[in-house]
Amino acid sequence: MRKNSEYTADWSWHDANGYDRIVNVSGTMTALGGSITTERVATATAAAMPRFARIHEMQARASEVIARLTGSEAGFLTASASAGITLAVAGAITGMDPARAEALPAHSGPRNAVAVQMGHLCEYGASISQAIALAGAETRIVGQATLVKDYQLEAALDDSCAAALYVVSHHVVDYGMLPFDTFVRIAHAKGVPVIVDAASEYDLKGFLAKGADIVIYSGHKFLGGPTSGIVAGRKDLVRATYLQNIGIGRGMKIGKESIAGTIAAMEQWMERDHDAIRAAETHALEMWQAALTDLPGITPIRVPDPTDNPLERLQIWIDPAKAGASAAQFAEILGRSDPPLIVRGHKIEKDYFQLDPCNLMEGQAELVRDILVQVLSDASAAAEVDIRSALAAARNGGTQAYLNWLA
The missing domain is CATH 3.40.640.10 (Type I PLP-dependent aspartate aminotransferase-like (Major domain))
Structure with missing residues (x-):
């Protein structure tokens, strides 16, 4: 479990109710609560x-x-x-x-x-x-x-x-x-x-x-x-x-x-000011891309939304031979960080995952950067993850996770 003490978020609701803390860079996912309201x-x-x-x-x-x-x-x-x-x-x-x-x-x-x-x-x-x-x-x-x-x-x-x-x-x-x-x-x-x-x-x-x-x-x-x-x-x-x-x-x-x-x-x-929100999201993407560009085996590329929504995501390509672990293994470890960083892994078997900035809370862009650098710079923990289990977890989350909790 990785610790990050520089980001001071209000986790009181999660902690009081015994829920996992979460930083969502997956997007507007129903399994994560959809989005956050104002x-x-x-x-x-x-x-x-x-x-x-x-x-x-x-x-x-x-x-x-x-x-x-x-x-x-x-x-x-x-x-x-x-x-x-x-x-x-x-x-x-x-x-x-x-x-x-x-x-x-x-x-x-x-x-x-x-x-x-x-x-x-x-x-x-x-x-x-x-x-x-x-x-x-x-x-x-x-x-x-x-x-x-x-x-x-x-x-x-x-x-x-x-x-x-x-x-x-x-x-x-x-x-x-x-x-x-x-x-x-x-x-x-x-x-x-x-x-x-x-x-x-x-x-x-x-x-x-x-x-x-x-x-x-x-x-x-x-x-x-x-x-x-x-x-x-x-x-x-x-x-x-x-x-x-x-x-x-x-x-x-x-x-x-x-x-x-x-x-x-x-x-x-x-x-709402859509242009200002888009600018803040772009700033986060640029920050993450700059932080990861020189890491071995990691290629961060900004990509447009496939359905022409006016937004971009950061696509993190992983070369397992150079990075020391696969995209699925890294995604699993990111999800075990403290707080857990939930990435967008719809096509994780193709050796990449994405980061979506649309649900960031104040200060989380920097937190995401720090967790990414920590995890992607050191493949030792990720390399120990069973790759088949990591792929299955990425593809069969949501309801399956609930059933696992009930087991």
Whole structure:
């Protein structure tokens, strides 16, 4: 266990509750709590808790804010972006028929297919296909994992197809899929609505402006709100999606405190100084890159976000022969530091991990630099880590870690 006493953070909440201290350079990850809120958002969330309120009235207020935020006709909040996908699919199936909404998921009717490009069938902690199935829908796979053709989507959008789902994520294949404008054009020519999963995207207006009918965002990732999902789009489809709260949406409901906090987070997003925040993140990346550049076997490179979010990450390439250990082994030791440094290891088997500065707290950029230099300069501890276990830990975290704690 490595100690670092120069950074004086407030760990009182972690220590009082017996939770691990964490420095998050992985990004807006659900398994780490999504993101951290500002005092403004935290205050708005807490203020609603000791009071009664009409949930539908709060949702109507949320709809007004969502419309300003996204350019949509209407919107509402639900438990998560994943819930938003399921509810949007359900709304496309049932329309405004409450009897059909109550019949889901067991009896979805003959028009229950959802077309998805094969390269978009990602796993984000759960699978896209399961989010679709929870609505009683059938996933209709379009094309192959590395190539989808126009006529393949056209053929999939027959009379049994209720919706077409387009996924925007670092998890999906980034080549060979139909571009968004082509996807929308083909779907609309067939009279099929387009649902966009844009959970972790900065672009809150572009997809609707380019023809999406429903777009789903996370309220607790880049927006920095409490756990929530934002559903935005055409008023008729938003209403049909909201109708699902009398059925499968009951288990996906959101409380008054999360509605209040997410409204505050959305308003804050529209007011914040995005350029200043980007500059602070860039400063951290430059500091880390400079500190690691001369270490043997370590190559730090700044890379843009794969989905065109206006941010960069530092990609740390590891040459095991020169550095003395693999990327997975170093990531494991970084996660055992004091405090633990949680890196972004989605592709750790390719000999690199990434550092994301979007969730840094005051003073943590320097702390991250110091821990990185300490760990990556001395491979002795990392070399002792079983590489197969390190790879498995990087790829099977989250729920598996909880199951391990219960064992």
